[in-house]
Amino acid sequence: MPKVRPVATDSLIAARGIVKSFQIADRTLEVLHGVDLDVKRGELVALMGASGAGKSTLIQVMGLLDRPTSGKVLLDGSDAWELPLAERAALRNRAIGFVFQFYHLLPELNAVENVLLPAMIGNSWSGYKQRAKEFKDRARGMLVKFGLEQRLDHRPAQLSGGERQRVAIARALFLDPKMIIADEPTGNLDSATGERVLELLLTEQHERGVSLLLVTHDERLAAHCQRIVRMEDGRVV
Numbered sequence: 001m002p003k004v005r006p007v008a009t010d011s012l013i014a015a016r017g018i019v020k021s022f023q024i025a026d027r028t029l030e031v032l033h034g035v036d037l038d039v040k041r042g043e044l045v046a047l048m049g050a051s052g053a054g055k056s057t058l059i060q061v062m063g064l065l066d067r068p069t070s071g072k073v074l075l076d077g078s079d080a081w082e083l084p085l086a087e088r089a090a091l092r093n094r095a096i097g098f099v100f101q102f103y104h105l106l107p108e109l110n111a112v113e114n115v116l117l118p119a120m121i122g123n124s125w126s127g128y129k130q131r132a133k134e135f136k137d138r139a140r141g142m143l144v145k146f147g148l149e150q151r152l153d154h155r156p157a158q159l160s161g162g163e164r165q166r167v168a169i170a171r172a173l174f175l176d177p178k179m180i181i182a183d184e185p186t187g188n189l190d191s192a193t194g195e196r197v198l199e200l201l202l203t204e205q206h207e208r209g210v211s212l213l214l215v216t217h218d219e220r221l222a223a224h225c226q227r228i229v230r231m232e233d234g235r236v237v
């Protein structure tokens, strides 16, 4: 048996021996070859590496969106992939906020409703309704803070890219998660807009003391992170 690296007590999330394979027709393609990665509470980590290195695959496994072929994800004391589906979904919704390159907002919902989604998912319908006013006020407050007071009831198609990403960041933070996972959050934005969106994300990360695992190609930005993790061909190097 290979030796498993111990998990430090200040680790919020620890991936151990993550292998991920995809089945394509009659071939098995292994894209992660046994990855270990820890993020501490409140830590800001840049994840870098060439396109195709396996960054998105790794963070989807760590973010409990995609099951590893083998290996473990220890999140806040739970062996997350061993949990029953409903418990794992609840843990993910509560503990992790996601920010994607292409926003992943629901097109039928306006900005406030998109931000409210984690609260809708995380509560029973009656539980949500009881607290609906509090939730809505909080969602509006965050969007106002993020400069979107004129956009509260706009749908994603009526928003610019930078505005969409601000909505997505508000959604990611709405339930006060312990960790944000952001996959090239400025990859679809022009550089000035991207810089303002990043500033917002980093300010919130700092103020809230939330962990941030940030996939980026920007070496200058990465230099500001506490730690840079580099991947090559499905391995951390």
Ligand SMILES: Nc1ncnc2c1ncn2[C@@H]1O[C@H](COP(=O)(O)OP(=O)(O)O)[C@@H](O)[C@H]1O
Residues within 6 Å of the ligand: 022, 024, 029, 031, 049, 050, 051, 052, 053, 054, 055, 056, 057, 058
């Ligand atoms: N669902 C999938 N099916 C098959 N191959 C995939 C799938 N997702 C990713 N891959 C492959 O895994 C490798 C790593 O992809 P990805 O994690 O997206 O890399 P990165 O985010 O670093 O650009 C690539 O070769 C990609 O083609």
Ligand SMILES: [Mg+2]
Residues within 6 Å of the ligand: 055, 056, 057, 183
């Ligand atoms: Mg990617």
